[in-house]
Amino acid sequence: MTRILSAVVGLCLAAVLTACAATPVSNGAAPRGTLTKSDPASSSSKALPHSGAPSVADPLPESALPSDPCQAFTRPQIVEALGEDAPEGERDDIATGPWCSWQDSTTGAAVFVNYITATREGLSNLYRNTKPGAAVWREIGSVGGFPAVAFKTHEDESSCSVTVGLADEYTVAVVLAPSRAKQDDVDACALSERMAGALVENLRGRAGR
Numbered sequence: 001m002t003r004i005l006s007a008v009v010g011l012c013l014a015a016v017l018t019a020c021a022a023t024p025v026s027n028g029a030a031p032r033g034t035l036t037k038s039d040p041a042s043s044s045s046k047a048l049p050h051s052g053a054p055s056v057a058d059p060l061p062e063s064a065l066p067s068d069p070c071q072a073f074t075r076p077q078i079v080e081a082l083g084e085d086a087p088e089g090e091r092d093d094i095a096t097g098p099w100c101s102w103q104d105s106t107t108g109a110a111v112f113v114n115y116i117t118a119t120r121e122g123l124s125n126l127y128r129n130t131k132p133g134a135a136v137w138r139e140i141g142s143v144g145g146f147p148a149v150a151f152k153t154h155e156d157e158s159s160c161s162v163t164v165g166l167a168d169e170y171t172v173a174v175v176l177a178p179s180r181a182k183q184d185d186v187d188a189c190a191l192s193e194r195m196a197g198a199l200v201e202n203l204r205g206r207a208g209r
Contacts, residue, residue: 048122053126059166065115069091072100081111082104130151135155136152143200146165150162172200175192
């Protein structure tokens with residue numbers, strides 16, 4: 001598994017409500033996570049939102065998510081992010097929910113999207129479990145009209161996760177890793193935020209908004 005992919009999996013799995021054991025697969029795809037027993041005293045008994053997370057005033061129905069996460073972006077959007085030789089997306093399923101990755105092995109650039117639907121806690125899960133230990137944590141007032149956060153679990157990660165609360169119960173995470181040639185010159189969180197904005201517009205269109 002590549003260094004970038006390992007870091008991105010860590011970013012996504014950092015949002016899992018329960019402990020997660022991830023087992024790499026031999027073809028280099030994202031590891032599949034296995035949810036373990038949750039703490040009975042967990043926030044499943046708490047009203048949403050909690051832990052300081054913002055409320056989603058006008059939630060987007062979960063039915064707006066394409067069943068295949070590799071359809072979350074249009075081909076032109078992927079080409080704009082990764083270039084004309086951008087690969088096709090590869091789907092996988094990890095502990096947090098379905099995800100898709102577009103990785104350019106030549107340049108090192110990549111885009112990842114993850115539907116974080118398994119925890120049923122939305123941004124509240126991030127605020128409780130990820131914020132305290134995040135090396136980088138930026139609250140974003142609005143991505144397409146929805147609250148979001150950008151974070152890195154380690155300061156030196158080349159990628160950055162932007163997680164958008166589409167409802168109090170679920171989120172979508174977008175991660176963009178810049179090419180190796182640009183890693184020192186760009187803000188990965190800003191790039192991920194822009195890509196997240198494109199995703200939200202796509203989902204709004206699917207929901208008729």
